[in-house]
Amino acid sequence: MTLLPLTWTLGYAGLTALALAMKRHHEAMLGSKASEARLRGFRVLGWALLATMTAGCLMVWPTGLALWMAFGMVAFAGLPLVFLLPYRPRLAARLALGLPVIAAVFGLMPG
Amino acid sequence: MKASLRQSMAWLHTWSGLLLGWLLVAIFITGTSAYFRDEISFWMAPELHQSVASEAAPRLAWEQLNTTAPNARNWLIGLPDERHPVVELRWQPDTPEAQENRRRRGERAEMDASTGEILEPRASRGGDFLYRFHFELYGVPRIWSRWLVCVATMFMLVAIVSGVITHKKIFKDFFTFRPGKGQRSWLDAHNATAVLALPFHFMITYSGLLIFMIMLMPWGINAAYEDGWRGFFAEVFPREEQTTGAGAPAAMIDDIQPLVARAEATFGQPVRYIEVEWPNRDNALIRVSTAKEATITDRRRGGAPSLSFDGVSGRLLKTDPGTHPSDGVAVRIYNLFVNLHLARFADPATRWLFFVFGVVGSAMACTGMLLWVAKRTQQLRGKAPGFNLRLVNGLNMASITGLLAAMAVYFAANRLLPAALEGRESWEIRAFLLAWLATLIHALWRPHRRGWLEQLAALAALWLAVPVIDLATTDSHLFSAIAWRHGALAAFDLVCLGMAAGAGYAFWRVAGHTPARKPARAARPRRAATGDTP
Numbered sequence A: 001m002t003l004l005p006l007t008w009t010l011g012y013a014g015l016t017a018l019a020l021a022m023k024r025h026h027e028a029m030l031g032s033k034a035s036e037a038r039l040r041g042f043r044v045l046g047w048a049l050l051a052t053m054t055a056g057c058l059m060v061w062p063t064g065l066a067l068w069m070a071f072g073m074v075a076f077a078g079l080p081l082v083f084l085l086p087y088r089p090r091l092a093a094r095l096a097l098g099l100p101v102i103a104a105v106f107g108l109m110p111g
Numbered sequence B: 001m002k003a004s005l006r007q008s009m010a011w012l013h014t015w016s017g018l019l020l021g022w023l024l025v026a027i028f029i030t031g032t033s034a035y036f037r038d039e040i041s042f043w044m045a046p047e048l049h050q051s052v053a054s055e056a057a058p059r060l061a062w063e064q065l066n067t068t069a070p071n072a073r074n075w076l077i078g079l080p081d082e083r084h085p086v087v088e089l090r091w092q093p094d095t096p097e098a099q100e101n102r103r104r105r106g107e108r109a110e111m112d113a114s115t116g117e118i119l120e121p122r123a124s125r126g127g128d129f130l131y132r133f134h135f136e137l138y139g140v141p142r143i144w145s146r147w148l149v150c151v152a153t154m155f156m157l158v159a160i161v162s163g164v165i166t167h168k169k170i171f172k173d174f175f176t177f178r179p180g181k182g183q184r185s186w187l188d189a190h191n192a193t194a195v196l197a198l199p200f201h202f203m204i205t206y207s208g209l210l211i212f213m214i215m216l217m218p219w220g221i222n223a224a225y226e227d228g229w230r231g232f233f234a235e236v237f238p239r240e241e242q243t244t245g246a247g248a249p250a251a252m253i254d255d256i257q258p259l260v261a262r263a264e265a266t267f268g269q270p271v272r273y274i275e276v277e278w279p280n281r282d283n284a285l286i287r288v289s290t291a292k293e294a295t296i297t298d299r300r301r302g303g304a305p306s307l308s309f310d311g312v313s314g315r316l317l318k319t320d321p322g323t324h325p326s327d328g329v330a331v332r333i334y335n336l337f338v339n340l341h342l343a344r345f346a347d348p349a350t351r352w353l354f355f356v357f358g359v360v361g362s363a364m365a366c367t368g369m370l371l372w373v374a375k376r377t378q379q380l381r382g383k384a385p386g387f388n389l390r391l392v393n394g395l396n397m398a399s400i401t402g403l404l405a406a407m408a409v410y411f412a413a414n415r416l417l418p419a420a421l422e423g424r425e426s427w428e429i430r431a432f433l434l435a436w437l438a439t440l441i442h443a444l445w446r447p448h449r450r451g452w453l454e455q456l457a458a459l460a461a462l463w464l465a466v467p468v469i470d471l472a473t474t475d476s477h478l479f480s481a482i483a484w485r486h487g488a489l490a491a492f493d494l495v496c497l498g499m500a501a502g503a504g505y506a507f508w509r510v511a512g513h514t515p516a517r518k519p520a521r522a523a524r525p526r527r528a529a530t531g532d533t534p
Helices: A003-020 A022-032 A036-061 A063-084 A089-109 B004-033 B036-043 B057-068 B095-100 B128-138 B142-166 B181-194 B198-217 B220-226 B228-236 B258-269 B328-341 B348-379 B388-416 B424-445 B447-474 B478-483 B488-513 B523-530
Strands: B072-076 B086-092 B107-112 B271-277 B285-290 B307-310 B316-320
Touching: A003 A036, A003 A063, A003 A089, A003 B086, A022 A036, A036 A063, A063 A089, A063 B181, A063 B348, B004 B036, B004 B128, B004 B348, B004 B388, B036 B128, B036 B488, B057 B107, B057 B258, B057 B271, B057 B348, B057 B523, B072 B181, B107 B316, B128 B198, B128 B271, B128 B388, B128 B424, B142 B198, B142 B258, B181 B198, B181 B348, B198 B328, B198 B348, B258 B271, B258 B285, B258 B307, B348 B388, B348 B424, B388 B424, B388 B447, B388 B488, B424 B447, B447 B478, B478 B488
Parallel strands: none
Antiparallel strands: B072 B086, B072 B271, B086 B107, B271 B285, B285 B307, B307 B316
């Protein structure tokens, strides 16, 4: 279960990247207008992170439950993001960078 | 009706949601609590809290049953685990009446896992009351209430499908929440809780219907199985029936411990159950089984890895590595949905995630109903709300804050009612129902912002009171639960504090709600001050 927090943070980062791939949220979170290429880049990054999150679920749970919980993670990670976005957009973006690092450090630490 | 598909779906969504919304909120909230049914039951039996899982549990249980029921027909010893650190003893007496009702449970006792003392928990329905309420309410004949909940579930499915069609920009608004904009904000919150957890909402509703299908519409089963229910259950939950009669009296092995150790060494898993057929007879049979490996598409109760021993000599008779009978695809899909609905396989972390799912589902239902009122209040543009709107607002209040308050009262009553009270478990339920009735009367009397503030304040106070009363009346309160590292007990009190904090926050938000930003709503407090209250 040590992988669970990391998996959750990857889901959060992936969804944040997908939000950054949308003009409205991109401007709110990063304060700048984005080029089409950049938006596309975030979209690819977002899906890649969600794929990694699914892989994480497969390591935490047996296959059937894992695929199901991958959908669940979208809710668990998405809801905090949605309700944080209008109040602290920049913090929401920073958390997407910081949380996976923290979870990785704690989760992968030996012992 | 000349309307586009989306408009007619919006109509369907609004009215099916409103009509059964109150019931659905209650189903969602009690169902969410049912994920922790065992933990709630345990919390509501403080007499059991002293028990600590110990290595000696099998030996103590063995001695206890040899004293209490040496000549029973069978014994079942449930060893303690993380969710229930108490030894459960069950046995069926070898009497003619017991033979008549072989499917009935027989006698039962709970034993302290480290001292072997028989514990006598106070009479309480515990988490089972909330679990049962989830699908058959209370006080209504079962068949009616189950049909009612089934119809509500069907409408929930209708609401999900029509809601998806109604929602104009699922992906464009995927991350959108615009606070402080009245109706708009409620709609965003309703959408977010609905869309992000859509697979969960669909699964929980569809599987709920599947469960009811078996429960309420057995015609297909009657057609397929000659003896109807019995045949169906015999196939889905096969049981090994006892075939032999009682043998001559004979002393069994003194010590069960080596058999337990052998099963644990064989399967590498802790032993969960010890079953004995014809104890203290010369044909006594002991079966020691471990926990079954959880598979999401399997819900048979049997099939756990087990060792069978001769009860008199202790000789190993049979090693059963555990079976997962290969079901057909239809049965496996049915099992998949039902297991997901019940979170039957779940370890504590996964169980918490399902609990959060339930909270999100409850939030979706609640925001939908609050949205109905917010939208119509906004349309009034300052005029006084009519009877219908006040009625809906009042019923919303009773079904959301009222139900949650009644649950807090139920838990508080568990601690406050004297242990020796006659019909104690019914009094706990009566306290719950009376509290709920009181909130309903209050809500219909004051169906406006002040009413909400009063109920939210009461809600925060009641949930705060639960851990405080626990502290005053038991030794296993929050602080000792933390000191003993008893996760479930500590979590119960912490969730109560969380509920109190949530209600307090909601109170603060509603109280600080600034009329200037929502001119349409400004009329409500003024009207409340001058108008419709006696």
